[in-house]
Amino acid sequence: MRSTQFDLSGKRVLVTGGTGFIGGRLVERLVLEHKADVRVLVRNFARAPRIARFPIEMVQGDVTRPGDVERAVSGCEVVFHCAYGNQGNREMQRLVNVEGTRNVLAAALHARVKRVVYLSTLMVYGTTPDGDLDEVAPRRYSGNIYADSKLDAERIAFDYIEKHGLSVAILQPTAVYGPFAPVWAVDVLQRLKTEHVILVNGGDGLCNAVYIDDAVSAILLAAVKESAVGEAFLISGEQPVTWRDFYGGYARMLGTAEMVSVSAAELLKAHYAQKRRKTKGILRETLSILREDPLIRERLLRTPEVVLLTKAGRSLLPKPIRQSLKRRIGSNSRTSRPQVASEREKPLRPMSPPTVQFYAAKTRVRIGKAKRMLGYQPAFDLESGMRLTEQWARWANLL
Amino acid sequence: MNKLKLAIVGCGAITQGIHLPVTALSNQVEVTVLVDKFLPRAHELADKYGVPVVADEYREIIGKADAAIVSLPNYLHAPVTIDLLQHEVHVLVEKPMALKTSNCDEMIEAASNTGAVLAVGLVRRFYGSSQFVKQIVENGLLGNILGFDLREGIIFRWAVASDSMFRKEAAGGGVLVDIGPHALDLLLWWLGGYTSVEYYDDAMGGVEADCELHLRLQCGASGVVELSRTRNLRNSWIIRGERGTLEVGTGFNPLIRLKTKNRDVVLAGRVARDGVADKTIQDVFRRQFDDFVDAILSHREPFVPGQEGRRAVELVETCYALRQPSKQPWMFLEGPRHGALESALP
Numbered sequence: 001m002r003s004t005q006f007d008l009s010g011k012r013v014l015v016t017g018g019t020g021f022i023g024g025r026l027v028e029r030l031v032l033e034h035k036a037d038v039r040v041l042v043r044n045f046a047r048a049p050r051i052a053r054f055p056i057e058m059v060q061g062d063v064t065r066p067g068d069v070e071r072a073v074s075g076c077e078v079v080f081h082c083a084y085g086n087q088g089n090r091e092m093q094r095l096v097n098v099e100g101t102r103n104v105l106a107a108a109l110h111a112r113v114k115r116v117v118y119l120s121t122l123m124v125y126g127t128t129p130d131g132d133l134d135e136v137a138p139r140r141y142s143g144n145i146y147a148d149s150k151l152d153a154e155r156i157a158f159d160y161i162e163k164h165g166l167s168v169a170i171l172q173p174t175a176v177y178g179p180f181a182p183v184w185a186v187d188v189l190q191r192l193k194t195e196h197v198i199l200v201n202g203g204d205g206l207c208n209a210v211y212i213d214d215a216v217s218a219i220l221l222a223a224v225k226e227s228a229v230g231e232a233f234l235i236s237g238e239q240p241v242t243w244r245d246f247y248g249g250y251a252r253m254l255g256t257a258e259m260v261s262v263s264a265a266e267l268l269k270a271h272y273a274q275k276r277r278k279t280k281g282i283l284r285e286t287l288s289i290l291r292e293d294p295l296i297r298e299r300l301l302r303t304p305e306v307v308l309l310t311k312a313g314r315s316l317l318p319k320p321i322r323q324s325l326k327r328r329i330g331s332n333s334r335t336s337r338p339q340v341a342s343e344r345e346k347p348l349r350p351m352s353p354p355t356v357q358f359y360a361a362k363t364r365v366r367i368g369k370a371k372r373m374l375g376y377q378p379a380f381d382l383e384s385g386m387r388l389t390e391q392w393a394r395w396a397n398l399l
Numbered sequence: 400m401n402k403l404k405l406a407i408v409g410c411g412a413i414t415q416g417i418h419l420p421v422t423a424l425s426n427q428v429e430v431t432v433l434v435d436k437f438l439p440r441a442h443e444l445a446d447k448y449g450v451p452v453v454a455d456e457y458r459e460i461i462g463k464a465d466a467a468i469v470s471l472p473n474y475l476h477a478p479v480t481i482d483l484l485q486h487e488v489h490v491l492v493e494k495p496m497a498l499k500t501s502n503c504d505e506m507i508e509a510a511s512n513t514g515a516v517l518a519v520g521l522v523r524r525f526y527g528s529s530q531f532v533k534q535i536v537e538n539g540l541l542g543n544i545l546g547f548d549l550r551e552g553i554i555f556r557w558a559v560a561s562d563s564m565f566r567k568e569a570a571g572g573g574v575l576v577d578i579g580p581h582a583l584d585l586l587l588w589w590l591g592g593y594t595s596v597e598y599y600d601d602a603m604g605g606v607e608a609d610c611e612l613h614l615r616l617q618c619g620a621s622g623v624v625e626l627s628r629t630r631n632l633r634n635s636w637i638i639r640g641e642r643g644t645l646e647v648g649t650g651f652n653p654l655i656r657l658k659t660k661n662r663d664v665v666l667a668g669r670v671a672r673d674g675v676a677d678k679t680i681q682d683v684f685r686r687q688f689d690d691f692v693d694a695i696l697s698h699r700e701p702f703v704p705g706q707e708g709r710r711a712v713e714l715v716e717t718c719y720a721l722r723q724p725s726k727q728p729w730m731f732l733e734g735p736r737h738g739a740l741e742s743a744l745p
Contacts (some may be wrong), residue, residue: 019704028730029732031603031604032603032730032731033732036507040516042562044560045561045562045565046555046556046557046559047555047559048562048565049555049573049574049608049628049629050566050608050629051605052562052565052566052573052605052606052608053602053603053605053606053607053608054603054604055567055604055605056605058562058565060562131518178729179729180629213732220558227521253470310456326550379732388728388729391728392729395630395727396629396630397550397552397630397631397632397633
């Protein structure tokens with residue numbers, strides 16, 4: 001009788017992206033829970049302190065170099081491909097996400113790897129509509145370089161499954177949060193500390209979030225379950241939560257951080273009004289750079305010139321929105337936070353239409369397929385996930 | 400006057416970023432040999448700085464150099480330094496001077512036997528701020544010292560040229576053996592010896608990224624030292640005395656705040672020498688290097704000799720012997736909650 005799963009214990013496995021957030025936690029659990037013999041392909045050793053706490057093998061290399069990947073994959077039974085490009089220009093990101101994935105799959109085929117788990121993303125479905133979303137929904141390009149290149153990489157993975165019979169399982173996690181999460185923990189806290197976060201439509205939109213350990217449990221299941229082969233699985237928490245609750249969880253950790261409710265219509269109106277005034281150019285370009293790099297943003301935002309510019313920038317917002325914001329900010333209790341002055345100084349960031357749409361959508365990601373075929377069962381709801389995230393954030397000096 | 404012939408053993412990031420630029424500024428020294436087991440790396444740096452000889456084996460410097468900077472993976476500090484000292488080569492060894500106190504003793508003995516200078520690269524002793532704190536504490540401005548608190552951590556960005564500092568067998572440990580010697584050396588230098596220590600870190604078969612020490616000192620003060628490679632911490636010392644509190648940043652030219660007790664007076668400023676503050680970390684390394692060279696030429700002890708470097712090694716060694724795991728609740732999952740995964744595995 002054919003076994004439907006196998007044990008990772010003592011097996012040599014490769015993790016790409018192991019110095020990152022999801023890959024890093026995967027490395028930890030592979031060692032701690034499965035006693036796997038873990039190898040990590042490391043591009044930059046400066047990012048290795050967390051995984052270096054474990055007895056693993058680190059191989060220097062880059063997923064964009066086929067030779068490096070072949071060397072790293074050699075001798076491994078399972079490959080977890082978590083590396084992705086989030087630096088450099090669009091071409092560089094595409095190179096890492098698409099060609100990097102192709103290199104990993106080619107090397108895995110050549111080395112007769114038993115299983116490849118490829119970490120894709122919910123974003124391959126493009127702008128998601130309200131209502132239920134499952135894996136039969138059409139994949140769509142959205143113009144977002146990360147999402148589009150992940151979609152291309154996913155297609156290459158399906159090619160390897162169909163044409164070469166490579167044993168690949170694809171996971172499409174939603175917003176992964178938890179300790180060390182760069183986007184859905186560190187950035188959110190940073191934004192709440194440095195700006196007035198806008199809740200689109202009062203934060204009524206749905207946030208399909210998954211706690212890091214649930215995402216990693218799904219990855220591990222995809223590595224051992226035979227039924228995972230050739231399939232893609234959406235991975236999220238048991239139920240979506242509202243963005244109000246998600247951001248609210250972080251705001252509570254900080255004691256308080258004022259958030260501003262603005263309707264999607266108002267935000268879009270403001271966006272197009274700004275566009276008409278041709279205020280783009282250096283200001284808009286700078287803002288987009290600052291949005292992408294929280295470290296630079298934080299440093300620049302502290303300079304007196306930027307504080308002044310931000311004040312001036314605020315005056316560019318259409319009058320009704322300005323008044324609406326003033327009312328809302330003004331109506332908040334001053335007793336809730338000691339530094340009222342600095343709270344008032346916080347800038348308000350403009351939102352692009354895709355971002356407005358992202359936060360306004362009421363998409364419900366269904367995880368029935370992962371439950372049925374992988375035995376995936378989220379163990380964390382928002383409350384328990386946020387509790388651990390808060391303990392970590394306090395320790396990490398982020399609160 | 401003939402220039403001292405200097406070899407630099409180990410061509411890692413610190414040699415490229417600090418030692419070569421700093422030694423190039425000295426008119427008393429000529430770098431004659433660069434050693435690295437990876438010769439192309441040595442050649443690359445030798446070409447840039449006009450160093451005539453490269454070698455992939457440190458023993459080739461014997462007879463070719465009067466002095467050496469040893470900047471190798473930690474586990475090699477002791478054996479290479481001892482060998483060089485025994486061949487009367489003066490050595491400035493990077494911190495930690497060794498991984499064990501027994502090795503420190505052998506290094507000190509080798510220097511003593513041959514008369515060669517052994518200096519330890521605890522560069523923070525050369526910070527103007529460190530020397531200022533030493534003076535403040537010694538002249539009693541703070542009164543008896545009651546407590547201290549150091550939180551030092553940045554999300555690691557050091558441009559490491561290899562994985563040697565992350566391999567336990569090469570580095571001997573993680574952040575404790577990396578930043579620890581600097582921090583603990585200053586603590587012991589400023590406030591004197593310790594009587595007890597509790598130590599916690601997060602290593603799980605590899606090298607720790609974060610650690611915490613709870614110390615009690617002979618002077619009666621107690622406090623915490625927390626070091627991190629994964630977090631941006633406060634990055635300052637707070638030293639609390641009967642008469643006031645001193646806060647000093649951990650960087651090379653930090654702001655120093657002195658708060659007097661029961662008075663709402665806070666004095667703040669930076670340390671300068673003759674009105675000039677250090678502009679870059681290289682300025683500090685230059686003082687360290689000049690001290691090493693002067694110790695050789697003047698036949699005197701360097702500012703941080705082996706006996707001084709040994710103290711931090713002893714404390715690090717004690718910490719590892721007493722190690723307890725850090726409490727990080729997000730690290731370990733509760734079994735029953737992850738029943739699905741466990742039941743999926745044989």
